[in-house]
Amino acid sequence: MAPAVTSLRKERDLKAREELILDHARRLLAEKGFQAWNMEQLAVAVEYSKGTLYQHFSSKEDLVLAVASRILNLRADLFEQAASFKGSTREQGRAIGLASCVFAHRHPDFFHIEMMLKSASFWEKASPERKEAHARAGARCWRTLYNIIVSAIALGDMPRLPWSAEHATMALISITIGSHVVGMEHNLRVFAGIDNPLLSVRLNQDLVCDGLGWKPLLHEHNYAATDQRIVSEIFPDAAAFLLPT
Amino acid sequence: MAPAVTSLRKERDLKAREELILDHARRLLAEKGFQAWNMEQLAVAVEYSKGTLYQHFSSKEDLVLAVASRILNLRADLFEQAASFKGSTREQGRAIGLASCVFAHRHPDFFHIEMMLKSASFWEKASPERKEAHARAGARCWRTLYNIIVSAIALGDMPRLPWSAEHATMALISITIGSHVVGMEHNLRVFAGIDNPLLSVRLNQDLVCDGLGWKPLLHEHNYAATDQRIVSEIFPDAAAFLLPT
């Protein structure tokens, strides 16, 4: 058996190489999508052979899922930062809404990867460990919003009925995902005369929050001021596209 | 030059063969998804050669897009039927909401095809004609809902501000698509304890309609009775899964 000190270094090296592979894979995904590159090209880029790639990932899909999970964790990070905003529960919910826009702006390529994950035979080609890791990352996002909504109900900011906290969470996630999907659709944007898709996402989130009766309602509070605070306190570098000029 | 009568028959035969191909392709898509069948298998199924398939469709993606457009037109048919419901504008909107559920129930496999269309390099492999046909089918769905919302605003059922009819349409489409996407996500369903995804779709649609201030609001009207009427008058065979037992 190998000395513990040696095997630890090896493990570290292995982890570093995996990161290297993921970095390059992510770049290729952003630049070319899924089809327009192959494992040989990735191998050349990272300066290892194809066989070595397959020691880290069981398939191309498995690799892409790993990239997706890493980016999804970045989203969860943003959500958790947003949730730390000091204000009413609805303001905290709004901060998460802004976080989803910051994320979309920082990772515009991720949208297509996410759509890919929902389609096709992606999941049956991925390894169980990666699937679980992805589920965990998704759960982080879910939980962050869910906790705020539970607080909102407990504090009386949101009426108890007729929706459970779980369903309110799902509604907000649904409108956010749906708005992003529709916002990417070129034709619909033309029909609806939408030039700033992220603005539509936020308007739609407001709509659902009001529909849920989440107080203070849109017309009861100056949310433009809230947005100012959220941006300056949490996403200072995102002011350019989140706040009206 | 060939006689007109002959070339007409040929055109008809060609069209019939295209339908045959589309029927079988659709079956394969429903049974196996996109990857797990190939053009050779389809050729055997329709009893023509692979080369003949490529006289109708420029690529596998082109063929799948044609299938998708055909199904999307079926959805537009349902929407137009729903829009003919006699009632308030919000009731008509609700009828379209139910139509989207009827569609999801009749074509459960279509969801994955639609997601595929949003991802990857699908569009660059499809022919311009098929892309345009698909855009037309999408526009039919959009327009049906849009017209009702324009009426709603004109009649004062929906406040003029702060959302345009276009944006209200987009919001309802977004919540519908988003709810379907989330409803398909197994993990989220477990988290949220959702056993009937279609019910969530409808609840979320209600949420947005209320958020839009579309009168009569949910608590101002007995929509269970409306649902009864919509189902009996427009979707009589869908009572089993649309109405509470």
Add this chain to the structure above:
DNA sequence: TCAAGAAAATGACCGTCAGTCAAAAATCCA
């Protein structure tokens, strides 16, 4: 320092499949 054994890296090779095209078959027309 070295040799033997263990572990890791490699890339030639395999099977599959979308898409092509020259040859064959079918159809048309004078």
Add this chain to the structure above:
DNA sequence: TGGATTTTTGACTGACGGTCATTTTCTTGA
């Protein structure tokens, strides 16, 4: 009927994901 035209065919090509026998590198103990 036979030659010209159109349509159909399926063998072939190139590309790619994935494998595994061979080679290279590293570890260990004397």
